[in-house]
Amino acid sequence: MKNKTMNQIIATGEATAILPAGDHVTPVTVIGTEAIRNTFDEVCIRQAINSRRAPGVSHVVLNPDGHLGYGAPIGCVMVSPSHIYPGPVGVDIKCSMSLLQLDLPADAIEDRRVRRELIMAVCNRIPTGAGRGARSVKHGRRVDTDVGRTLLAEGASADVCQALGIPPEWAARCEDSHHVGHDGTSVALAQRVEFHEEIGTFRDLRSKLQQIGSYGGGNHFGECEVVQIENNARARSVADTFGLRDGCVAFLSHCGSRGIGHNLAMHQFKTLQSKFAKWDIPLPGNDRELVYAPLGSDEGNAYIDDMSLGANFATLNHLVINLQVLEAFQQVFPGVKGDLVYFISHNIAREEVVENRKAWVHRKGATRAFPAGHHALKGTPYENTGHPILLPGNPQAGSAVMVADAGAALSCFSVNHGAGRVLGRKAAIRALDQQSIDKSFDDHDILTNCRQYPKDEAPAAYKDFEEVLRSVKLAGLASEVARLKARFVIKDGDAADD
Template identity: 75%
Template sequence: MSASEAIIATGEATGILPTGASRTPITVIGTQAIRETFDDLCIQQAINSRNAPGVTQVVLNPDAHCGYGAPIGCVMVSPSHIYPGPVGVDIKCSMSLLQLDIPAEEIEDRRVRRALIDAICERTPTGAGRGARHVAKGRVVDERLGVEALVSGASLSVCQQMGIPPEWAERCEDSAHLAHDHTADSLAMRLEELRFRNAFPNFCQKIHQLGSYGGGNHFGECEVVELRDREPDTLQAANAFGLRDGHVAFLSHCGSRGIGHQLAMGQFRELQCKFAEWGIPLPGGDRELVYAPLGSPEADAYIDDMSLGANFATVNHLMINALVLEAFQEVLPGCTGSLVYFISHNIARKEIVDHRPAWVHRKGATRAFPAGHHALADTPFAETGHPILLPGNPQAGSSVMVATQGAEKSCYSVNHGAGRRLGRKRAIRELDQKAVDQSFDAADILTNCRQYPRDEAPATYKDFEEVLRSVEKADLAREVARLRAKFVIKDGSAADD
């Protein structure tokens, strides 16, 4: 039986995957065409995750593919345990969208776009090891301010010192994360302990990565906003989000860089050693599905480390957006910009699930709270639901969606993008470099790359239209706007996540 045949359809874009144990099955989101993209390893990882101790629900999203312990593109819920694998090694990898007041026609000229690419690249470096000192106009953060950002996230003080508009913090899914005991003081103590143990070699160099993209699948992308229709619900959501039809926006994808990677790998090593010491069996025999019971010292340490990485990722995104706005203002004087939203797809958050608190782990999955959800009370999105930012690929476009009430069936979550169809090695082996580069030229999409990385070419990703159709047919979310790429900032080195 193939992986897709193991899934029992319950609707055009929904299904269940039995686990072989006396547990409720895995919820599957995806049309038949999408289910056929799930390979055996992805399915096995989902089953291992569902059968792991303390796990009460697992959702497999249409972008799902094999990941670190749990599939990328899944949601895992536990009221009693915390799992590093279903967060991953790039803690709080996220999306953000900056809306500019520039009409699309102002960037039609390729010379203008090339000047914008140059101005952005002078401020926001790409590459796995690169930081602010590697570019002419980067904003170098000193050690003291870097520590404050790790502990406080996008606080008023941090924003003011870094030149980030403080009001942007209000447009974040979470502008700051606290320690296991809900204090920042414990985060400061944990960071001091980690530094004393030399858990952060080259700490200052890692701090200098604030305001940078990294490599692999991370990017910055200049977009033109196209509202999907002029219906009242769409216009209401677009107004609440601050979207401007026919105007330029900038979409960013990146995470917690070297800081997050070191924190995550340290946690994996420590928990794997504990499992060996205790003689505890690994779920599905997978070393990447280690866990800790909530309330234990190990769980507290993981939550603290995840929060430190998440705060770094938040400030990193906001600084990137401030630098991008600065670059646009250099090339197009007088332009203004505002943050639409900043939202994660690699994080564990404490939420109410089935009327009780639980940790919702989203690995390559995006939170999707609809209008009226209690967590959106007193936010700008209480009456509409918050923006969902879904990258597709530069040639198919990306999407801004908003959740519907049906999102409850997926633990108020949707996919984080299109999801990979080809592995990196296979893509490099099979795709023709000249054809990839010509496809960008034909689509009038500029890039900063001499050669666009083949392992990130549009053909390496799933059919974005079918992915979005799955989300809409499953009644999880509806599209508010499509984002059409005009240029891409990217690097060809290995992915952070």
């Protein structure tokens, strides 16, 4: 039976549709088959319409993973040439995916005892759980406070990479290795760090910096994978450019800017919300989480600076995690080598060219998808292929590495960031059976570090990943390059921090 929100969505193809948003505005672009569109509840639809009708917004895209978010749906793209919006970035600034490819054949980790040894080696280096940092694990990577201030301002600069022992070539495998301030400089960000230290935004910057190289809680994870490249000529050629190795072990990571990003985001929400109240400015859809600032205003500049600080921390968090993962594998398999395949965000606003004019593209639970020949990829290793797209599904269905097709122009060169939730956390905890969840992991021969796998993170809490991928392919947005099959998962049962 159809969801009643489906009556508002008008199909334009097998996996494309539009959602009218009212008079005088173009509709929301919807990506998803009928089965996927039926997963969008009333709140998700209302948030998409509110986002499209918000001041200065020119485009909104609702992706197959769309569900309730912070102001705007998670799984949406929101474009504005004139305004910046914190909600469609969210409280975990630059939550991202990264993939480390190892030169280790899959059969090397077939033995469950070997995987248990690897789990211990990883968990001794990378903390999980809200608020936990390097001091909470045996071999955590501690960061000097002065280096920490520099990385907030400079991101993965040559000096920062050298100070942290990160291979400098890894910076070139990042969607954005560094972010700059509103004026295009890192000086503005260094000044912003001083400002936040003076007013106490971070409470204890030194302690918060020790969260670098950590996963946090909620839906964040580390996952040991086996790479299975699609059996066609294009996929094999693209996989070669990406540095993927068929039948070898890889490691997929999902996390963001941790406590620093959360502090910065909440500071911005509180500041903007107080100004909206003081100046009696109408809120889009009467939603306090859809506050905004005009580009070029003091408020807009301050948000861009704070978002950039959080984004730079997230970048280094991922690079340090991948360094720690490589060291963990080398402890068990001396001499093993690993290279970063890619690092890509799904909670960020970036200035891009949309329909021949500059605009800020907000991706909330959405991933950039530039195809071969896109002007932004000129001079990069991905100029002739498109860049890697890392899409987590769930441990049992697998995850995917994709590459954008020309049709991605329909979605403002974006795709979904994963499967997307179909059950809220409380609903999942009420509805799902712990014993069945844990047995399902055992049946799939997937090990975890959890005594009990978190019920609100169980595969059944997420949408059908195959149908999500089918939507992306049928809409002409991207093609699959490889599937990643999980062998073990690093999770935490703490409440979500993103």
